[in-house]
Amino acid sequence: MDRQFFKKYLAQTTGESMSFPVTKADKCFLYDSNDNVYIDLIGGISVSAVGHSHPRVVDAIREQAGKYLHVMVYGEAVLAPQVRYAKMLVDLLPSSLDNVYFTNSGAEAVEGAMKLAKRYTGRTEFIACHHSYHGSTQGAMSIFGDESFRNAFRPLLPDVRHISHNNMADLQHISAHTAAVIVEVVQAEAGCLVPGREWLLALREKCTETGTLLIFDEIQSGFGRTGTLWAFEDYGVVPDVLLLGKALGGGMPLGAFIASKAVMDTLTYQPILGHMTTFGGHPVSCAAGMAALEVILEDRLVDGVAGKSELFRSLLRHPGIKEVRGKGLMMAVVLESFDAVLKLIDGICLKNAAQPTNKIGVFTDWFLFAPDCVRIVPPLNIDEDSIREACRIILQELENI
16 A cells, blocks of 8 residues: 555656665665565665664664754754764864764755855855766755756756866866865765775865865765775865765764864854754754764774675676676676666566565665666675675576576
């Protein structure tokens, strides 16, 4: 019944959604309405870093919900979960990133950061990368890295330019007119494209030279996914503004943009209330996110990322697999075509969901700008047996394609 009502009453994003009927999620497993079990290789698109329904996160949600939910619009009441989580994040970041503005989502963090860049620099030009994804709200859509998605919603924000990720020559377009350059350290929806260290260093240098804010979007890559707590740590480059979301809330809706207090304070005058939100930094979301981050740190989940990544790579060898690329547990498995990807997803997941099978399936998806790739971004605490079983199922299905 729920599956039938799903398309009738809920607004759809495509004409052919997966319509996957989830009834339970636990650790790295999903369960459907036919009691089939699936190894989750996408974790809500990089959201469930500590797995589903982690007891520490669930307990934190229950405890905070028993104290208070929403109290007042953002920035007026002293709410312990907000304050403590902000301090926890700042303590784990470079000293220049010492002020946190919580939002409801990653896309809202992008919007806030764009306003901040305009207010701080007095400029209006933004530069983003081709094949980048930063959200679907108005400002985020303006810097969306594909015209086929932007075109239907024009006019969007003016003064937006796109460059190629990891392209040295394109850095010449950054000038004294540029308010900010917004880039993903690892380009997620392009199929987990990893930059060269030299390019990021040159990007940082060019932004410093021109007085341009460098904004790193780590909404998908943050919280240990690439093998360091923040992906930028591995490159020795520090942004002026950091965008977080997805795993930030431990499975609850939460986003943030983080900068220096000197930069962030420009939103407090001329005019006051330069950026506002009612539910941003919701106490329950902050409590959940803080609990999840504590699990990541205390269980040293980041330390295991490289080994698990290598295990996936060592097992995913097949004539139908052209390449496995990415960084840490943020990987793309490149197949021959989009058709092959759809057949694989159907075989390991969607066919099982239609009926009781008593089989273990695998839950995965494709990328927005890399439709020939299968997404692998599982919970960081996925166990090795589950990795081996997931890879076995994938390889077995590739034999049928």
